[in-house]
Amino acid sequence: MNDVFPEIPRMYTALAEWMACIVYISILKKQIRGWHLIAFSGGALLIQSAFLILTRDLPIVFWIPSMLVAVGLMFAFLYFSCDISPSEAGYFSIKAFVAAELVASLQWQVHFFYWRTENSGLLWEVLLLILIYGGAFLLIWLLEKRHIPAEGKLNIRQRELWSTVVIGAAVFGISNISFVTARTPFSGQYAQEILNIRTLVDLGGFAILYAYHIQINDLRIRRELAAMQNILNNQYVQYQQSKESIEIINYKYHDLKNQIIALRLEEDPEKRNSYLTQMEEEIKSFEAQNKTGNHVLDTLLASKNMSCIKNGITLTCVADGTLLKDMDVVDICTIFGNALDNAIEYEQQVKDKEKRLIHVSLFAQKGFLMIRFENYFEGDLKLEGDLPATTKEDTYYHGYGLKSIRYTVQKYDGVVNVEQKDNWFELKVLIPIKK
Structure with a gap:
């Protein structure tokens, strides 16, 4: 050079x-x-x-x-x-x-x-x-x-x-x-x-x-x-399928009640009567549950409750479904469907069936709509950003259920928060109620 x-x-x-x-x-x-x-x-x-x-x-x-x-x-x-x-x-x-x-x-x-x-x-x-x-x-x-x-x-x-x-x-x-x-x-x-x-x-x-x-x-x-759009569509499809299935089940239960009445008129042994009375009470309790005032939410809760029963999970709900009257059907399916699916998926991993617990609450508080999902949780909650870290081997596709919930809630100017309280995982949705 x-x-x-x-x-x-x-x-x-x-x-x-x-x-x-x-x-x-x-x-x-x-x-x-x-x-x-x-x-x-x-x-x-x-x-x-x-x-x-x-x-x-x-x-x-x-x-x-x-x-x-x-x-x-x-x-x-x-x-x-x-x-x-x-x-x-x-x-x-x-x-x-x-x-x-x-x-x-x-x-x-x-x-x-x-x-x-x-x-x-x-x-x-x-x-x-x-x-x-x-x-x-x-x-x-x-x-x-x-x-x-x-x-x-x-x-x-x-x-x-x-x-x-x-x-x-x-x-x-x-x-x-x-x-x-x-x-x-x-x-x-x-x-x-x-x-x-x-x-x-x-x-x-x-x-x-x-x-x-x-x-x-x-x-x-x-x-x-x-992925989130696919989840939205899947949740709505699941709702439609659940609605049809539950309508069929309700028809069957109605027929079964009529059969019980007919059987009671034909013969009245004490043991048989006791058994039939028990069946009637079980049917009434099934009909009484998940009557929140919103037929979309009722259908979703009934469908998810069947999944919980199948997996030995206790699902309880205290909800005023009338508060969701201004929310789109797809958005209700997205929030409740994804939150409950995640909770059910986790509870299936809990070995002690007595601890497989999920609780849902929906109420109004100080001008806000509060939706809270709680499920029994073991270990320490690890967050990635503001969402829980995945426990799955495939880390590339994960968390879209919660992301779709957050995306849906933001449409209503709401916020989503997740936290751990002792042995409970808590997902809270807070949406301002429009006057």
Whole structure:
């Protein structure tokens, strides 16, 4: 090369990689917090700096392996700081590495432009470092924060991870090829040219990853909406089926009552009479339950109660269904159907059948409609955002029942809250009553 080209100080590179990780840690769901996170972050910076400084004078053949180890250290920093999967940690490690390459290259290009042949002075060099690193990473933080879900997780799949790895590898290879050899169509010949190539390629790579990230997030949102819409439709279909089944059952019970009357007139043994009286009382109790004043809610509760009886679950309900007169049928099915389905699914796992309990209450309180679902709960409730964490192996498709409840309740300017009270899980829905 015709120009003397000083290499970017390894300490600057380490600082850029560390700050890039900090950007993503700040917007992801954290696994460690407070002083533990501060201490762990300080240790990560020391390890990253020490490794890059110690590998500075290694032969060129060790350059790629050294960079892979540096990315591995970033992966470990992100994975142990945040409550994310290995795939998510890998995905954000690549994004952080490309962001670090961009910011470090940009800073050194500006530094080289102003102080190519003379000493910049430590003060000016530090001020430029603070200005560019601070401004660039703040901008990256603002851009990325807009496209991270409230729960701080994206549920990255293997296909999306490997796409990101390929993009990151291509960006790194093209942006740094001039440091290896000048004998390629993509290599620069002069220092300023090499820096231009590196910065522009890193900028293009970051833009590609950012656009890909937006696409992944949009697809995730569309999948969630489709899944919730499917749940809405399924709950309404279940309601229609339950309505038809319960109507048939009621006809059968009506016929059975007439048969009992006829049998009583024909013969009257004391034992038979006692048995028939018991049957009649059971029929009356069945007819008396779940008469809330709203036929949609009555049908849903009767259907879910049959499922509870089948699984040895005790379902009790105290509800004023007339309060739901202004709520759409599909929305009633969504709120009550999903909440009860979740409660029934959990109670089936409780070994002691005496503890398989679900209680539903619906009432007005201080100008608000209160809907409360309670079920016996063992263990400690873990939340992801404002929703319970899944206990299923498939974490990609989960929680849509509660999300659909929240989406439906927000249509009525209401809120949903979940919490644990001793051995009870409680889902509360609060909706303002319109006068």
